Structure formats: structure tokens, C-alpha cells
Amino acid sequence: SADEIAWHTQAILKHGDNPEPLVLLRAHRKAAQDAVQIFIYTRDQPNLFATTVAVLDRMNLDVQDAKIITASTAFSLDTYVVLDRFGTLLTDPEREETVKNALVKALSQPDQYPGLMQRRIPRQLRHFDIENTVDVTLNEALQQNMVEISTLDHPGLLARVGGLFMMQGLDIHSARIATLGERAEDIFFVTKKDGKPLNNEEVKLFSEKLKAALDEASNQICQH
CATH class of the missing domain: 3.30.70.260 (ACT domain)
Structure with missing residues (x-):
């Protein structure tokens, strides 16, 4: 505005x-x-x-x-x-x-990552069944990968996602985070450290790791 x-x-x-x-x-x-x-x-x-x-x-x-x-x-x-x-x-x-x-x-002190916290999951979140989706595509114009995530919003979600991007050596150039009711709809534009986008094999591996992390978080919510 x-x-x-x-x-x-x-x-x-x-x-x-x-x-x-x-x-x-x-x-x-x-x-x-x-x-x-x-x-x-x-x-x-x-x-x-x-x-x-x-x-x-x-x-x-x-x-x-x-x-x-x-x-x-x-x-x-x-x-x-x-x-x-x-x-x-x-x-x-x-x-x-x-x-x-x-x-x-x-x-x-960017080299001193504060790390993730263990979080109590609010009881009411256990009643929501939202499928986790991860979609990684190449934006040809920007030569950046667009990462789209849809998942159940919960405390610590972005900290977990941000930590994964960091561990995979990805730089975030821009992002749009939105919470729609209980659902988080997040879009990130990323590249590798050398400024180049992920290749097809790297996209596949990264997508699998990100989906696995979201599924693990969902399972923890269900078990609480």
C-alpha cells in the first residue's frame, strides 16, 4: 500500500x-x-x-x-x-x-543460525486433514525455480521450511507467504548459491525432501 x-x-x-x-x-x-x-x-x-x-x-x-x-x-x-x-x-x-x-x-551474525525449536502443537490442529503439496517449476524469464507449497499451517512451519532451504544451499530471492484459514500457501523463488536454477534431477530430489519434511510435520501433529 x-x-x-x-x-x-x-x-x-x-x-x-x-x-x-x-x-x-x-x-x-x-x-x-x-x-x-x-x-x-x-x-x-x-x-x-x-x-x-x-x-x-x-x-x-x-x-x-x-x-x-x-x-x-x-x-x-x-x-x-x-x-x-x-x-x-x-x-x-x-x-x-x-x-x-x-x-x-x-x-x-548470518553465519550463526539460531536453529529450530521444539514446538507444542495446538490441539485443534489435529482435526484438520490438509494434503501436503510441493510443486517446483522453472521460471524461464527469471532463471529461478518457483517453489509452491500448500500445507497445514502450524507453529514452526516456516522455521522448518527455511531451515531446509538453508541445508539444501538455496538462496531465496523473493517469496510470498499467505495463511488461508488453516492452510499455508507459500511461494518462493530460489536459485543455488551460484545463481543458477536447479536442474531436473536436483528439482526431483529437493521436491522429495521438502514433501517428506512437510509429511513428517503432519504426522507429528496427528500423533499429538
Whole structure:
């Protein structure tokens, strides 16, 4: 929206040449109650997405929506809409500062991946039977692979997916995360570290690993 662009532009101009990642939080008016918008502006780096979503998960923040954009200037402009499991993020300045500081610290040390948390799965999720689908295609114009995921949304999902991208040595150039009811519909544009897309054999292997990870998560939900 125009309001978001103005908010981002003013903050980036004010941030100037500061090498530290810029992290901003504000209420997200158009989403559910207690939704918080987090804007991150930082130099693009390996594992940026994996690190960000791992930190958000550790802070008990569930990503409902996200847009990841890597600018031609080698900076990443990322917007996350999160729900706070405690509902205190915007009313408790200390908690807001803790989240900001955790993100700035983690994004300033990209080689130190924070790792995944063991999560309690909400009981109500066990009643949903949503099939996991993974579709990986080549976008000819961008020479990037488009990875489309559809799965049951649950705490820690993006942290798990981000960790898998990292372990497979894939760079995320852009992404669109959306939560539709209980279903997560996520699209990522990725390449290998050398900037080239996956070949057919690599696509097959990666698709199988990603599907297996989603199926494993679904099985854990069913067993809880």
C-alpha cells in the first residue's frame, strides 16, 4: 500500500548508511486483532529468511503473511505480518524491544543460525486433514525455480521450511507467504548459491525432501 511504502521509505532514509539491520514494528490495521507488521531492511545475505523465521518462532510469533523482496542494490526488504501467541507485543515496550534486538543481533551474525525449536502443537490442529503439496517449476524469464507449497499451517512451519532451504544451499530471492484459514500457501523463488536454477534431477530430489519434511510435520501433529 502507499502507506506502507511511505513508512518504509522514511525509515530507510532516516537509517542512512547505518550498517546495522533496520527492524520496525507497528500494528497491522488490516489483519486480525493483535497482528503486528515487522519490516526488515538489511543487506542481502545467505540464510536471511531461515534466520528471520527461526527468530520469530523463538519469540512465539506466528507468520501469517510475508513478502520477501531482494532489490538490485543487494538489499533485502522483507515485510512479515505476525500474530503474537501471547498478545502482548504492542502493549509491552520491553517485549517489543526484545523482539527487535533479537532480530538485529541474529541478522548481524548470518553465519550463526539460531536453529529450530521444539514446538507444542495446538490441539485443534489435529482435526484438520490438509494434503501436503510441493510443486517446483522453472521460471524461464527469471532463471529461478518457483517453489509452491500448500500445507497445514502450524507453529514452526516456516522455521522448518527455511531451515531446509538453508541445508539444501538455496538462496531465496523473493517469496510470498499467505495463511488461508488453516492452510499455508507459500511461494518462493530460489536459485543455488551460484545463481543458477536447479536442474531436473536436483528439482526431483529437493521436491522429495521438502514433501517428506512437510509429511513428517503432519504426522507429528496427528500423533499429538
